Amino acid sequence: MLVVIALGGNAILRRGEPMSVSGQRKTIAEACVPLAQVAREHDLVVSHGNGPQVGLLALQAASFDHVSEYPFDVLGAQTEGMLGYLIEQELGNVLGNDRPIATLVTRTLVDPADPAFEDPTKFVGPVYTAAEAQVLVEQHGWSS
Template identity: 70%
Template structure:
């Protein structure tokens, strides 16, 4: 089976933890435990988030001097290499030595006219108090939104249209590689208006949407969007909350969920289910074996009628 697993940001950086290399490596090593058996038995593609990492790199560059601010496409490429290295090494320590792994820097094509450029929603970097966020907004022109009881920087998150290197991913899979790619949604790029010249974009692409595009173009049998909860919940945080066990993509409205977290996951899963006719599952990484067995998480498929909750 060909499987795309999109690792949530919690697989790399847990809220409240210092952003150390040791901490990220520890979290990656834990994430690789359920991934290892899948890598041995199936064709596996791993994508991942990069919000905290790309935000930290942006802060580091801005703190160096006034002329060393790196654009987000370059920062995205840096995080793809860094996180891919950690995944390759930690997963490689758990699978047979003859199992080959590769990290591929991938560019993701977006539309220059995407309305997201005038409405930034994608969280990057650490959380701040309201006072800190106000000061940074004045100093650097950054946009902020609430993330829980804190404030966090947001940047544009245009819709991904195509993974430029999808043929290279396919070639590596055909040769038996586990492929790590589309990290952080891929390096955001677009064609200069009226040309065929690719240029970088100051944005961060949602990794779940990019993973859905990748999974569709690869003909994946299953898309797993791994997060830190065991599924999609209606009325989350209330006495009436209930988990969606299975749903048709038309039965689950992404607008019912936060735009900065579960909303894009539901939209990405529904897009993949519609485009491919196959199943997408939103659930925790710890459930991966159950998900592959047909249980666990929230399953979104055109074969499902309506919605089942529990």
């Protein structure tokens, strides 16, 4: 049987925890123990979110004045590759390397006229206080 399991980006990189690869690897390693149990008995597809990771990468890229900001589709692909790699590594550690594991990078087509943009419910990156947000609005010319 084919089983599809999704790991949320916020579950991999939890708010309040250090935004580090080692922390994400640890969280993924913990998740891979039950994932491996499923994979031993079924064909398994693991999907994952990457909102916090995209936000972090965008902030890192924005900190360099001499580098053009990367578009979100490219940041998404970069973080998908990173998370896929970590999942492959940690799932392979539990299952053994005799099981084939592959990562796929996806593409998403977004309609700029989608009415969901009027009332966003899923955010990318860190959450700021009103004071922090105002400083960023002034620094970067962002809308508030």
